[in-house]
């Protein structure tokens with residue numbers, strides 16, 4: 001049985017974490033990847049939550065990481081209800097589907113809960129996050145800034161009633177939108193990898209744009 005450890009990320013881990021993030025996301029959603037640059041830049045942003053950044057190790061070797069930033073639901077009255085955003089999360093590709101992601105995500109959810117956070121928001125494939133109880137945000141009438149509900153934008157309340165009477169618009173941190181002009185130079189500091197157009201990238205485009213259309217209309221606030 002291999003020894004698995006989950007611990008907070010330390011500065012000495014940064015490069016290894018970025019290497020794994022790059023490999024895990026490479027050509028996944030688009031040719032190449034920028035998530036390693038995102039992880040690199042977000043750490044120094046004021047909205048980054050270091051106590052919720054974790055690495056998972058197998059026999060002392062880092063094999064994945066998870067990162068969180070502050071986020072908010074802006075209510076119709078203009079109040080900002082604090083929540084947290086999960087992502088990026090990645091596991092080194094050769095170990096996918098062996099339970100490492102589940103261990104890391106479960107640990108991070110429990111930690112966010114223990115730290116008293118209200119809810120977690122994230123964007124991704126439903127099959128990755130429904131197993132943890134994440135659902136679309138329509139049931140709380142919480143929309144994206146364009147007033148729409150997306151099936152790929154999911155939330156998880158962290159205590160009973162956490163989202164009762166919380167309704168409004170999701171506001172994500174600017175930490176998630178770094179200046180993309182830095183990606184290429186940063187990427188060039190890693191070993192070369194081929195950027196490719198692959199069929200599954202279309203699947204991501206489709207999933208990311210899928211609007212949750214059931215019975216409620218999207219809401220917008222002036």
Ligand SMILES: CC(C)(COP(=O)(O)OP(=O)(O)OC[C@H]1O[C@@H](n2cnc3c(N)ncnc32)[C@H](O)[C@@H]1OP(=O)(O)O)[C@@H](O)C(=O)NCCC(=O)NCCS
Nearest residue numbers: 024089090091096097098099100101102123124127128131
């Ligand atoms: C997403 C990711 C972190 C999951 O880690 P993992 O170690 O491969 O996942 P696990 O083995 O712990 O899987 C946990 C559960 O998630 C679901 N799941 C994970 N990958 C899945 C896939 N490709 N298809 C369908 N369900 C999947 C399953 O329910 C799985 O449980 P099961 O294997 O018992 O059926 C990993 O695949 C990864 O790094 N992917 C590339 C980067 C990425 O997409 N990150 C998420 C961005 S939103």
